[in-house]
Amino acid sequence: MSRRDKPNMTTMEDVAQAAGVSRMTVSRALREEGAVSTRTREKILGIVREMNYVPDQMAGSLSTKRSGFVATLVPSLNNVHYAEMVQTLTQHIESTGMQILLGHTDYSMNREERLVESMLKRRPEAIALQYDGHTKRTIKLLKQSQIPVLELWDIPPKPIGYTVGFSNELASRNMTEKLIELGYKNIAFLCETNDEWTRGASRRNGYRKAMEAAGLSAHRMIRIGTPPMSIKDGYFVGKNIKQYYDDIDCIFCVSDSPAFGVMSALQEDGVKVPDDVGIAGFGNFEIGRFSSPSISTVVVDPVKLGQTTAKLVLDLLSGDKAVGKVKRKHVVELSIEVRGSTQRKSD
Amino acid sequence: MSRRDKPNMTTMEDVAQAAGVSRMTVSRALREEGAVSTRTREKILGIVREMNYVPDQMAGSLSTKRSGFVATLVPSLNNVHYAEMVQTLTQHIESTGMQILLGHTDYSMNREERLVESMLKRRPEAIALQYDGHTKRTIKLLKQSQIPVLELWDIPPKPIGYTVGFSNELASRNMTEKLIELGYKNIAFLCETNDEWTRGASRRNGYRKAMEAAGLSAHRMIRIGTPPMSIKDGYFVGKNIKQYYDDIDCIFCVSDSPAFGVMSALQEDGVKVPDDVGIAGFGNFEIGRFSSPSISTVVVDPVKLGQTTAKLVLDLLSGDKAVGKVKRKHVVELSIEVRGSTQRKSD
DNA sequence: TTGTAGGCGTTATCAC
DNA sequence: GTGATAACGCCTACAA
Numbered sequence: 001m002s003r004r005d006k007p008n009m010t011t012m013e014d015v016a017q018a019a020g021v022s023r024m025t026v027s028r029a030l031r032e033e034g035a036v037s038t039r040t041r042e043k044i045l046g047i048v049r050e051m052n053y054v055p056d057q058m059a060g061s062l063s064t065k066r067s068g069f070v071a072t073l074v075p076s077l078n079n080v081h082y083a084e085m086v087q088t089l090t091q092h093i094e095s096t097g098m099q100i101l102l103g104h105t106d107y108s109m110n111r112e113e114r115l116v117e118s119m120l121k122r123r124p125e126a127i128a129l130q131y132d133g134h135t136k137r138t139i140k141l142l143k144q145s146q147i148p149v150l151e152l153w154d155i156p157p158k159p160i161g162y163t164v165g166f167s168n169e170l171a172s173r174n175m176t177e178k179l180i181e182l183g184y185k186n187i188a189f190l191c192e193t194n195d196e197w198t199r200g201a202s203r204r205n206g207y208r209k210a211m212e213a214a215g216l217s218a219h220r221m222i223r224i225g226t227p228p229m230s231i232k233d234g235y236f237v238g239k240n241i242k243q244y245y246d247d248i249d250c251i252f253c254v255s256d257s258p259a260f261g262v263m264s265a266l267q268e269d270g271v272k273v274p275d276d277v278g279i280a281g282f283g284n285f286e287i288g289r290f291s292s293p294s295i296s297t298v299v300v301d302p303v304k305l306g307q308t309t310a311k312l313v314l315d316l317l318s319g320d321k322a323v324g325k326v327k328r329k330h331v332v333e334l335s336i337e338v339r340g341s342t343q344r345k346s347d
Numbered sequence: 348m349s350r351r352d353k354p355n356m357t358t359m360e361d362v363a364q365a366a367g368v369s370r371m372t373v374s375r376a377l378r379e380e381g382a383v384s385t386r387t388r389e390k391i392l393g394i395v396r397e398m399n400y401v402p403d404q405m406a407g408s409l410s411t412k413r414s415g416f417v418a419t420l421v422p423s424l425n426n427v428h429y430a431e432m433v434q435t436l437t438q439h440i441e442s443t444g445m446q447i448l449l450g451h452t453d454y455s456m457n458r459e460e461r462l463v464e465s466m467l468k469r470r471p472e473a474i475a476l477q478y479d480g481h482t483k484r485t486i487k488l489l490k491q492s493q494i495p496v497l498e499l500w501d502i503p504p505k506p507i508g509y510t511v512g513f514s515n516e517l518a519s520r521n522m523t524e525k526l527i528e529l530g531y532k533n534i535a536f537l538c539e540t541n542d543e544w545t546r547g548a549s550r551r552n553g554y555r556k557a558m559e560a561a562g563l564s565a566h567r568m569i570r571i572g573t574p575p576m577s578i579k580d581g582y583f584v585g586k587n588i589k590q591y592y593d594d595i596d597c598i599f600c601v602s603d604s605p606a607f608g609v610m611s612a613l614q615e616d617g618v619k620v621p622d623d624v625g626i627a628g629f630g631n632f633e634i635g636r637f638s639s640p641s642i643s644t645v646v647v648d649p650v651k652l653g654q655t656t657a658k659l660v661l662d663l664l665s666g667d668k669a670v671g672k673v674k675r676k677h678v679v680e681l682s683i684e685v686r687g688s689t690q691r692k693s694d
Numbered sequence: 695t696t697g698t699a700g701g702c703g704t705t706a707t708c709a710c
Numbered sequence: 711g712t713g714a715t716a717a718c719g720c721c722t723a724c725a726a
Contacts, residue, residue, distance in 0.1 A: 011719060011720090022696070034695095035695060054488070058469065059719035059721085062405050062703065063723060076426060077430040077433055083424040083430055090450075101448070102449045121403065122405065123447065123710075145401075260637065264637065290607065358704090371712070372713075384711060385711080406704040407703080407704050409702090409703080409719065410716095411705060411718085412718070
């Protein structure tokens with residue numbers, strides 16, 4: 001028998017016997033569900049503490065059909081935004097006694113599919129995941145799961161259920177317009193090669209549209225590496241910038257990390273930022289706030305996103321009659337922050 | 348009835364009926380547990396896919412007494428080290444079909460206690476958590492839980508069960524010795540005020556011992572803020588350095604973040620790093636690698652730590668006869684990386 | 695206020 | 711190779 005037997009995991013029955021009552025009374029006492037005399041309850045709670053009894057929630061859930069789980073999928077934990085969002089979400093969800101079941105997809109739709117399936121086995125009461133494209137099967141599983149599905153960050157073209165996010169395309173377009181307004185013309189866009197990453201695609205589109213709307217050429221597209229793009233990727237591009245285009249006056253990067261990398265490389269080679277070349281990023285990462293010059297960026301607010309998501313989940317699970325009327329699309333605002341890396345001396 | 352009824356969540360019984368067999372056969376087919384004819388199995392698996400049946404693992408666990416969970420607690424997700432460690436651990440654990448149940452303590456022992464209790468309700472098969480002091484009750488709960496307890500990162504004075512980590516004190520001592528070797532004498536130590544954070548205390552001790560061993564004074568202790576210490580905290584100290592001590596020639600910081608902050612502030616005020624003042628940090632964070640100058644630091648390897656932890660967990664759960672002989676203390680090596688911020692011109 | 699009976703969805707066990 | 715039955719530990723529903 002390869003199975004580890006917990007010889008004497010104390011059970012509710014044990015507590016009941018020690019207290020001289022039935023399991024039900026213990027169960028009630030533990031859940032502060034009115035109908036227990038104060039005396040009995042106190043006695044029971046005393047014994048519970050003494051025995052360090054910890055109820056088995058799996059058994060409870062099986063009975064109540066409420067797992068107490070909210071499944072959450074992010075592309076990566078190793079990313080301040082996702083980490084912060086998850087922390088915020090967790091705090092709010094935990095305050096109601098529920099727990100987060102967390103997974104990271106590594107930016108892979110297939111891994112996402114596997115994770116969705118394995119999480120669904122835990123019968124979460126809701127699932128929140130980043131929209132970034134899903135496999136057919138993922139979508140089918142989510143739809144059949146009978147639970148609220150929340151897609152986060154980017155706003156999907158065809159949402160499965162609820163949505164909390166913003167338009168990457170719009171944000172990118174706004175930033176590009178800002179750069180144009182600042183006087184840049186030969187703006188390049190730096191992003192990943194991997195098209196599976198639809199977020200990158202949205203941002204690219206925003207750039208392209210802004211450029212075209214201003215009568216500028218959007219052909220300076222530099223693509224390298226796979227998401228998430230790193231400082232190193234940016235550095236490489238910076239060091240070899242001439243081999244891409246030699247008339248660039250500004251580089252808008254799909255994230256702050258490569259933006260920092262590009263900037264460092266250019267500076268090492270004597271290129272002045274922002275005077276010779278402007279640099280902009282996306283995400284408001286620490287490294288762009290504290291670099292010199294600091295890097296202009298699109299600011300997302302992961303805490304806000306986490307709060308909005310939490311509120312939405314709790315509303316949906318509240319059992320309220322009004323659930324049917326919960327708004328399906330929730331928009332979190334973005335803002336553009338212009339910093340030193342694009343503070344061009346007027347020319 | 349406030350409870351959401353999943354009207355028709357398909358169950359194993361449904362699959363069984365559709366396949367014209369009993370639940371047990373479905374159960375067996377699903378778990379590739381030998382005794383099912385190939386014909387039957389294929390038929391069943393076909394139906395399972397068709398119906399998009401997802402087994403209820405809570406029910407399964409109740410029966411097998413194996414939850415398939417490994418509980419993991421870290422102080423914060425918003426920290427590259429912990430995030431990376433968790434990702435590594437997750438990947439290894441997932442490959443065996445188990446899942447990570449993750450929580451963050453926000454560096455609070457009380458929050459840790461609450462989390463441990465709520466996780467224990469899920470009957471995890473093992474629990475891995477950062478050692479950083481525990482409440483009495485936490486320790487009691489962990490001991491009674493009957494599952495392997497792994498304390499990570501720092502090595503506790505009195506381990507509860509297994510240990511994977513390093514000695515913060517030793518690492519800090521080594522770095523301080525290195526700084527002395529580089530010619531610094533009036534070395535200050537910058538850390539948090541909050542003593543609950545034993546890691547900070549260990550690092551402080553290492554510094555003190557190295558200084559005293561070299562016949563130097565360890566009185567230049569700057570304490571500010573609560574963990575985790577931020578760039579901002581460091582920046583504040585840098586800006587007001589004269590109000591602390593005016594003869595400092597080197598500042599060893601409890602982490603790279605404040606190290607970066609101190610350095611930025613000093614540089615803004617015309618202090619040359621490393622020539623006037625050397626700066627060292629702890630943790631090998633990105634910001635210290637890419638600052639200029641780059642910041643000398645103690646390098647920890649979260650991936651290694653995650654791997655070691657995963658292997659240990661899997662060994663312990665393997666049901667192998669040799670479990671009794673598994674080593675209890677696992678050490679992950681640290682290294683000192685000397686960078687620009689302490690490359691003093693010989694004097 | 696408390697207790698009894700039965701079931702949640704799965705698997706262990708033993709019989710066929 | 712397959713099925714019937716009895717758990718797993720808790721909670722719902724109803725009875726007292």
